[in-house]
Amino acid sequence: MKTSIAAILSLAALMPQAHEKYVKELTFPEGTTAQQKIDMASRLVPDERQLAWQDRELTAFLHFGMNTFTGREWGDGKESPALFNPLSLDTDQWVRVLKDAGFKMVILTAKHHDGFCLWPTATTSHSVASSPWRDGAGDVVADLRRSCDKYGMKLGIYLSPWDRNADCYGDSPRYNDMFVAQLTELLTNYGKIDEVWFDGACGEGPNGKRQEYDWLRFRKVMKDLQPDAVLAITGDDVRWVGNEGGRGRETEWSVTPLVPSIYSYSDSVNNALGIDAISKDLGSRELVEKADRLYWWPSEVDVSIRPGWFYHDDQEPHTLAQLSDIYLQSVGRNSVLLLNIPPDRTGRINKKDETRLMELRRWIDTNFSTNLINCPDSAINAVILEEDITKGQRVERFEVLALTDSVWKPVSQGTTIGKKRILTFPEIKADSLKLNILSSRGTPHARLASAHHITRPGEVKKFKSAYPTLTSADWKHSVSTGRTPSYTIDMLSPQTVAGFIYTPPVSEKSTEGAMFRYRVEISTVGKRWREVPVNGEFGNIKANPIPQQIIFDQPVKARFIRITCTETTGPKLNPADNQITILAPKE
Ligand code: FUL
Secondary structure, rough: EEEEEOOOOOOOOOOOOOOOOOOOOEEEOOOOHHHHHHHHHHHHOOOOHHHHHHOOOOEEEEOOOOOOOHHOOOOOOOOOHOOOOOOOOOHHHHHHHHHHOOOOEEEEEOOOOOEOOOOOOOOOOOOOOOOHHHOOOOOOHHHHHHHHHHHHEEOOOOOOOOOOOOOOOOOHHHHHHHHHHHHHHHHHHHOOOOEEOOOOOOOOOOOOOOOOOOHHHHHHHHHHHHHOOOOEEEOOOOOOOOOOOOOOOOOOEEEEEEOOOOOOOOHHHHHHOOOOOEEEEOOOHHHHHHHHHHOOOOOOEHHHOOOOOOOOOOOOOHHHHHHHHHHHHHOOEEEEEEEOOOOOOOOOOOOOHHHHHHHHHHHHHHHHOOOOOOOOOOEOOOOEEEEEEOOOOOEEEEEEEEEOOOOEEEEEEEEEOOOOOEEEHHHHHHHHEEEEEEEEEOOOOOEEEEEEEOOOOOOOOOOOOOOOOOOOOOOEEEOOOOOOOEEEEEEEEEEEEEEEEEOOOOOOOOOOOEEEEEEEEOOOOOOOOEEEOOOOOOOOOOOOOOEEEEEEEEEEEEEEEEEEEEEEEOEOOOOOOOHEEEOOOOO
8 A cells, every 4th residue: 555645735825934933822913914823823833841741642540539438529528537548559550550551651639629638748637647548657649659660650640729628728828828838749759740730620619619729820830840741731731622521522723722721811812712621613713813822732631441530339441442432532633641540449450440451452552553554455444644743733624545446535534633643434445545635724744654454342331330220110200490400200109219320411512511419308298308318419520421329328218209409510401301210229
């Protein structure tokens, strides 16, 4: 098979300083024309730290902490440190497994939203130092540092700005000082840190605490202490892709007018442009032409190997089919894949996750290590395209053609390429392959790098609970909409109920929301209602709309059950019968 590249489009008009590059960001001078803006956009390039980061392609995320022991996704900060006791914690095992699975860097949740610190910080007693683990003398970050050094793995740190434990949270200057002190400890005492992750999540309700973060100060601390590290999410080096489902965009631009939220003017500029982190279009010509400034802000796809971010006994790792799709839709769509593997309560990566990770590694190696581009006899169903991003991201539309029986036929087409684009298509045999660039911002520097024959593993599993389903087809459901929507289920006769599963609607329509806060009540005849104690929050359901299982402290007996939504994640909630599954106690 031979390849060639043909630039079909005429090139953008050259400007006087047409060879100048702009590193990381640029501001358009007054009076820049639309065409000049596109030309300048084509010459915006990553800085060296971003380039090294984009080259890594795969990073491991480790969500581990208080939630591992409480079974929650978001703790409320009131958890006792006495709960934290991973008796067989073994960071060597984490790093060995991750290294074998092909990761080059690992990012640890040093502090999640519940405020519990995995290192013995001087800033709060809410840390490992107050836990029974190693009699309070343990330090998970230090252990992980040692293991990373031992196996040659890079280390990154997730430090949640939202802190539900700190008394001073909401008293902005005081909390900012505390956060800076925590960051300083982590970036001073644990060797080289390559990525710092500031999560943008904050679930404070309308009456919650409001914290004004001093993002620029935090960034300066990072630059001073770890100048080679990249700052992710609420930072200006690495952009959140906009979902936690493992999907990069079909059209994924690293050059974007979206202003990182560390800048005070981000809301006003982004609102005026009509974009936010989850917008479909973050880099089209129309947007660039409306903008005053552009950023090289490449996308990171963060997703968990399990439905939740933390380890829960009742969840299973995703199937290889799901993980291979995630790989194709992240690494294959101009993004870095940040895959979360949550250690379990013993403090080890669970065997099931380890097995699945190795399957993924094998799948990647088997499918992508042999380039069939020079083998005319081989059937292929995938190609990898690459753009030389040291010159900018330029390709806007392309097609791939195959020469079969002396005729060129299109096999695939798309929009952006960026660092890497993986395309799959029905199997073909071809004598030659050709990449046509149909639209580009200036001279394209793209190539058809390799061709492959890949196998797609079999299909996706549904959420499986360890509790038997009680729900029956003859039960009567009624849902009410309005200010406090609710689900009422008449189970026809008294039943013993262990809990329920809430399956939020997965909707592309931004107006449709999910239940975020809720209340559960039961009744014998459907008139007088008794409340069942629950924590009342589906943690992280907005960003990660997975089914969530709620198990009551004690099973309850009742004929009627009512679940009332007290706060939604979106303006409109559409309760439907199939969103609630009632569970019986385990036999
Ligand atoms: C989210 C958090 O709220 C989740 O708990 C998780 O840490 C994920 C990576 O980011 O915004």
